Amino acid sequence: MTHNRQGMGGRSKLMESLFNRNGRHENVREMYSNMLKFSHFAIAVKDANTDRFVDINDEFVTLFGYSRKEILDENIFLLSPEKNQQAAIQRKMVLLNGDIPKYTRTIKYCKKNNETFWGQTTYSVINADNAQYFMISIIDVTEQKNTEIQLSKSEKTYRQLFDHSLNTIGIYDIDNHCFIDCNKTFTQIYGYGKDEIHQLSALDLAWEEVDSSDPIYQQRYQENIDKLNRNETIRFESLHKSKIGKKIIVDVILIPFYETGKLYIKQVTTDITERIQSREKLQQKMTELEEVNVSLKKYIESNLQLENFAHITSHDLREPISTIISFSKILKKKLNDKLSPKEEKYVEFLITSGTKLKNMIDDILAFSKVNQDNVSFENIDTQELINGVLLDLNQMIDEKKAIINIDRYLPQSIIGHASYIYQLCQNLIKNAIKFSKSGENPVVSIHYNCLATHHQFCIEDNGIGIEKEFFDKIFLIFQKLNPNEKYKGSGIGLAVCKKVVELHEGKIWVESEVGEGTRFYFTIAKELEQ
Ligand code: ADP
Secondary structure, X not given: OHHHHHHHHHHHHHHHHHHHHOOOHHHHHHHHHHHHHHOOOEEEEEEOOOOOEEEEOHHHHHHHOOOHHHHHHHOOOOEOOOOOHHHHHHHHHHHXXXXXXXXXXXEEEEOOOOOEEEEEEEEEEEEEOOEEEEEEEEEEOHHHHHXXXXXXXXXXXXXXXXXXXXXXXXXXXXXXXXXXXXXHHHHHHHOOOOOOHHHOOHHHHEOOOOOOOOHHHHHHHHHHHHHHHOOOOEEEEEEEXXXXXXXXXXXXXXXXXXXXXXXXXXXXXXXXXXXXXXXXXXXXXXXXXXXXHHHHHHHHHHHHHHHHHHHHHHHHHHHHHHHHHHHHHHHHHHOOOOOOHHHHHHHHHHHHHHHHHHHHHHHHHHHHHOOOOOOOOEEEEHHHHHHHHHHHOHHHHHHHOOEEEEOOOOOOEEEEOHHHHHHHHHHHHHXXXXXXXXXXXXXXXXXXXXXXXXXXXXXXXXXXXOOHHHOOHHHOOOOOOOOOOOOOOOOOHHHHHHHHHHHOOOOEEEEEEOOOEEEEEEEEEOOOOO
16 A cells, blocks of 8 residues: 555656646646557656656556556566666666666566567656656567567578588678678688688689789679679689689689678589599590490401301301312222222321311301391290200210209290200200210209299209309300310300300300309390390
């Protein structure tokens, strides 16, 4: 109750002293009441001496949620605690002394329901007789303040992004030819401190000395400025140098932006030194590859010519050789008892050498015949194919007492060029029997494996084996690893196999252990255009 009296007493004292000063009491009273009543601001009047509220308007009541009585009688403390009480007292003193007419601050207040809000608060002083009053007007600026806080938060985030970007970012003042801000990466890559960039012009970063009075440079500069003025972004690769003279290859992007009507540039550069170096290396490799490709093409072309040559010459040779063999045989028969043992040996030699040569020619012919031209694929019965091959090799199998095992799960049929596939299987099975260890029966196994897109076959033997270093070499034409006398052959068989397999979009390879045996694998595509 004491409060009440004091509160009301303060107000009437203020009224009195205000209205007494002027003769027209009623008008001024009305003016004062209207001012409080119709103001959009929350207004309060406080006794500067007692720091108690003496008057408040409806807006004030609404804003804080306390009743008029609560505020005026109980002098509720509405503020969030001032961080710096001393400064607050100081400000009020300055105001009371009349040094400044008013001051405005944005203060955090607390409503009755404990909600807080930001109020833009203007303090001014009313002097009435011997007393001084603070006139306090408050506008709720919470939304604005929150936006400001949000903005400063996002500014902080932006700054962090700016600083931690992997690219260098420099803000350039075109008029003064210097950077005005930059991120950390800029200082790290170029080696200039933040305090130095205000003296740093874009030309200082150029690797090569630039003469800014050079008309060509000036023209290019002007063109760029025009583009930026049209709000166009400029991008180019350039050579920059760091403070200590290190060469940096950079990708530069110039982005124009205006601030208070003035054009600035955001210069973003990416250090692409490593990228360019690897690009150059790649380029070099590409050139090398191109060279290899060209020589490979040449090789293939000349090889094709060679094959052609082989085909033609073999054809031409076949006939005279056959004639030589035939006539030698006739000669041997006719002169049978007239030949001395030495002469007979010569004729025999003529026949064997001629036959050997003829076989070789046949092999070369077979090799050169296998090519892409006019290949037609058909369904081949696998069992029939193997049976045919084994029948052909029957004599050899018998002689060597070879054991042949065939996988139970062979595919019923495959697609391929029948006679080529026949040749492929025959060559591999024949070799498996031929290169057997002396004194041991050859055991040959034919395995099958069904892959997603290919048939995979394997011809395994228990023969002499092949040294690892010859795994690739044996597929080249005329490559033989063993002495002629022991293992007859021309060294063409596997080269034919390779060609046949490649024609069927497959691969051929070998696994072997010397003295243990060999496994030849080959694949052929399941689907081939027939
Ligand atoms: P050829 O059998 O007419 O000599 P190939 O091209 O068929 O020619 O084989 C090349 C060489 O590879 C053979 O001379 C031989 O040294 C080796 N080779 C091929 N198949 C086998 C095998 N199954 N076991 C051991 N060596 C083999």
